[in-house]
Amino acid sequence: MIEAILWDFGGVMTTSPFEAFNLYENEHGLPRNFIRTINATNPDGNAWAKFEANSVNMDEFDGLFAAESEKAGYRVSGKDVIGLLYGEVRPRMVRVLKHCKEHYKVACITNNVAPSNGVALVPDPARAARVSEVLALFDLVIESSIEGIRKPDPRIYTLTCERLGVAPEKTVFLDDLGINLTPARVLGMQTIKVVSEAQAINELAEIIGLDFD
Numbered sequence: 001m002i003e004a005i006l007w008d009f010g011g012v013m014t015t016s017p018f019e020a021f022n023l024y025e026n027e028h029g030l031p032r033n034f035i036r037t038i039n040a041t042n043p044d045g046n047a048w049a050k051f052e053a054n055s056v057n058m059d060e061f062d063g064l065f066a067a068e069s070e071k072a073g074y075r076v077s078g079k080d081v082i083g084l085l086y087g088e089v090r091p092r093m094v095r096v097l098k099h100c101k102e103h104y105k106v107a108c109i110t111n112n113v114a115p116s117n118g119v120a121l122v123p124d125p126a127r128a129a130r131v132s133e134v135l136a137l138f139d140l141v142i143e144s145s146i147e148g149i150r151k152p153d154p155r156i157y158t159l160t161c162e163r164l165g166v167a168p169e170k171t172v173f174l175d176d177l178g179i180n181l182t183p184a185r186v187l188g189m190q191t192i193k194v195v196s197e198a199q200a201i202n203e204l205a206e207i208i209g210l211d212f213d
Contacts, residue, residue, distance in 0.1 A: 109156060
């Protein structure tokens, strides 16, 4: 029996940053998915991994990412990429979250950047307010920048379950990246790869038996 539903934030509760990456690439004459390729190269030790684990500050990340991207053929500022991260909140997904909260424990596991790194996490104040309202709905929010570990490290999933007081096999986890879902499945979680909002909601409804229409 499912007792908790765990959610990624960016790309699940909000629109995907990959759309913003592609727009930036198009505007700057970069190959499509170039930024994603940089982030996926040496994923446990690259600039992105260090920044989300809060082991480098914003200026250090900016230089490291620029060096990694330049090595791959095109120099891209890390600060430019950070500015592309935060999409719009998905109202329907928020309604689903609220419905789920009436029946299950709900938690967010997010790879993010610490405010102390000197970056405005959501530059638009109105959007920042909407994000804060959604985050406040969760019973628990686990942030990579605070814990010092990030998805797909299995420890971040076990930590979440321990704090919620649930066994992994009694949870469902939604994320838009397959690499983050693999260790969750190994731990016994049921997983949903969020390809689209409607697809993810339909799959969640099938697993837990709630009607979201």
